[in-house]
Amino acid sequence: MRQTHFALAMLTAAVLSACGGGNGTSPEEQKLATTFSSMVSFGDSLSDVGTYAVGSIKLAGGGKFTINGDNTATSATLTGKNWTELMAKQFGLPAPCAAQTGLDGNAAAGFSAAVLDHPECLSYAQGGARVSNPYGPENKVTGSAFGFLTKPVVEQVTRHLAKAGGKFSGTEVVFVTAGGNDALAQLGQMQAGAKAAGEAAGAAEGARVAAETFVTTLVSLLAQTADNPQTAGQAIGTAVAIESQNPARTTQSIINVAVANAMAQPGATELQDPLVAGSIVAKSQTTAEAAGAAAGLVAGQKAGAAYAAAQAPAMVAAMGVAGAELAGIVKTMIVAKGANYVVVNNLPDLGGSPASKAQDAATQTLIKTMVTTFNTQLKAGVAGEAKVVYVDLWATSHDQILNPAPYGLTNTSTAACTVKSLVCTGKTLITGDVSHFMFADDVLPTPYENTLIAKYVAEQMILKGWL
Numbered sequence: 001m002r003q004t005h006f007a008l009a010m011l012t013a014a015v016l017s018a019c020g021g022g023n024g025t026s027p028e029e030q031k032l033a034t035t036f037s038s039m040v041s042f043g044d045s046l047s048d049v050g051t052y053a054v055g056s057i058k059l060a061g062g063g064k065f066t067i068n069g070d071n072t073a074t075s076a077t078l079t080g081k082n083w084t085e086l087m088a089k090q091f092g093l094p095a096p097c098a099a100q101t102g103l104d105g106n107a108a109a110g111f112s113a114a115v116l117d118h119p120e121c122l123s124y125a126q127g128g129a130r131v132s133n134p135y136g137p138e139n140k141v142t143g144s145a146f147g148f149l150t151k152p153v154v155e156q157v158t159r160h161l162a163k164a165g166g167k168f169s170g171t172e173v174v175f176v177t178a179g180g181n182d183a184l185a186q187l188g189q190m191q192a193g194a195k196a197a198g199e200a201a202g203a204a205e206g207a208r209v210a211a212e213t214f215v216t217t218l219v220s221l222l223a224q225t226a227d228n229p230q231t232a233g234q235a236i237g238t239a240v241a242i243e244s245q246n247p248a249r250t251t252q253s254i255i256n257v258a259v260a261n262a263m264a265q266p267g268a269t270e271l272q273d274p275l276v277a278g279s280i281v282a283k284s285q286t287t288a289e290a291a292g293a294a295a296g297l298v299a300g301q302k303a304g305a306a307y308a309a310a311q312a313p314a315m316v317a318a319m320g321v322a323g324a325e326l327a328g329i330v331k332t333m334i335v336a337k338g339a340n341y342v343v344v345n346n347l348p349d350l351g352g353s354p355a356s357k358a359q360d361a362a363t364q365t366l367i368k369t370m371v372t373t374f375n376t377q378l379k380a381g382v383a384g385e386a387k388v389v390y391v392d393l394w395a396t397s398h399d400q401i402l403n404p405a406p407y408g409l410t411n412t413s414t415a416a417c418t419v420k421s422l423v424c425t426g427k428t429l430i431t432g433d434v435s436h437f438m439f440a441d442d443v444l445p446t447p448y449e450n451t452l453i454a455k456y457v458a459e460q461m462i463l464k465g466w467l
Contacts, residue, residue: 056110105147206296327381
């Protein structure tokens with residue numbers, strides 16, 4: 001146990017050193033239990049080291065899903081590196097590079113670049129990638145201008161096996177981190193469907209209420225010009241009701257009938273002035289529009305919520321399937337193909353991210369359930385695999401959000417960037433010191449949080465006896 005604590009201390013110091021802080025032991029000085037020949041990474045934006053560092057994104061200084069660029073002159077923590085880069089440095093390995101680069105988006109906006117394979121690079125992770133579905137967030141089929149490639153993990157592993165002769169050497173360390181985009185893609189689809197359902201229901205109910213309100217308001221206001229408003233109202237209302245049953249009726253025909261019957265009522269002489277009748281019609285229309293808008297809003301919200309609730313069970317089930325699929329990929333395509341050192345990270349606490357907290361309570365609960373279901377299936381799927389370390393990123397990220405101080409975090413609820421992390425640089429940060437923020441944007445981590453991820457992964461590898 002003492003040796004484990006010593007190793008943990010060394011790795012912690014090494015991570016801090018890799019991030020430009022502290023004076024810890026360098027990677028070259030560590031006495032690691034295992035010397036890895038290389039590092040292979042599969043997954044999504046959390047591990048992407050530059051798939052989209054092309055075109056206008058590269059010109060803007062972006063390309064990774066964090067605060068990009070070396071901003072250590074401002075703060076030692078703002079290195080622009082993600083956790084896989086920090087791990088490679090700890091292992092004394094070359095900095096990882098993207099196995100494929102390119103964009104398939106809007107050429108006019110600079111989001112189109114030739115898709116190129118880089119055989120020498122072993123970081124296959126791509127922003128937007130899902131477990132097995134090829135169409136993740138920001139893929140062009142979603143209508144996104146970015147045109148992310150989103151090659152799924154199953155394809156990433158297949159490409160590596162083809163490059164490596166169908167098997168792993170057994171001396172490399174393999175990192176697998178995915179599933180977040182499966183949740184985000186489903187949430188995006190659900191929210192689009194809920195919006196459409198809400199708009200349709202809102203429009204229908206708003207139109208119905210507006211029509212009813214217009215008639216009742218028009219009849220009431222016209223009746224008030226007569227000597228006996230109650231009797232006048234009944235007469236005008238009956239005439240309007242009859243006209244409303246006319247298949248050829250129009251709003252104008254209903255108005256004409258209402259005004260004509262109102263003028264026939266004793267005392268309604270003021271209606272002889274067209275301006276008076278016109279003002280009553282205008283007021284009725286204004287009142288009807290307001291009532292329709294209010295009713296449409298309520299109906300739309302109700303319909304949208306109902307749609308989301310109806311979709312939720314299938315979304316949770318799909319996340320369970322994705323978790324099981326990822327476990328299957330690890331077992332049958334990575335471990336079974338010769339990999340001896342495989343690190344599988346589960347999903348962090350997406351429910352605690354700024355993006356989730358901006359949602360309504362029902363959606364927040366759904367996100368938490370989706371993540372839990374994915375993680376449960378992933379953990380069960382790799383349980384018992386001696387060559388796999390299952391890293392519970394959810395547990396540590398959840399604790400960081402609730403109890404940030406011991407981790408050195410100063411903010412776990414606000415995005416450090418004013419733009420999406422892919423194009424975030426030192427020039428696009430909010431005012432103030434963000435060096436120890438948890439989130440770069442509303443989902444993805446800052447370089448400092450990447451340091452904490454690398455430290456936690458290293459600790460789990462040490463406990464496994466691999467470091």
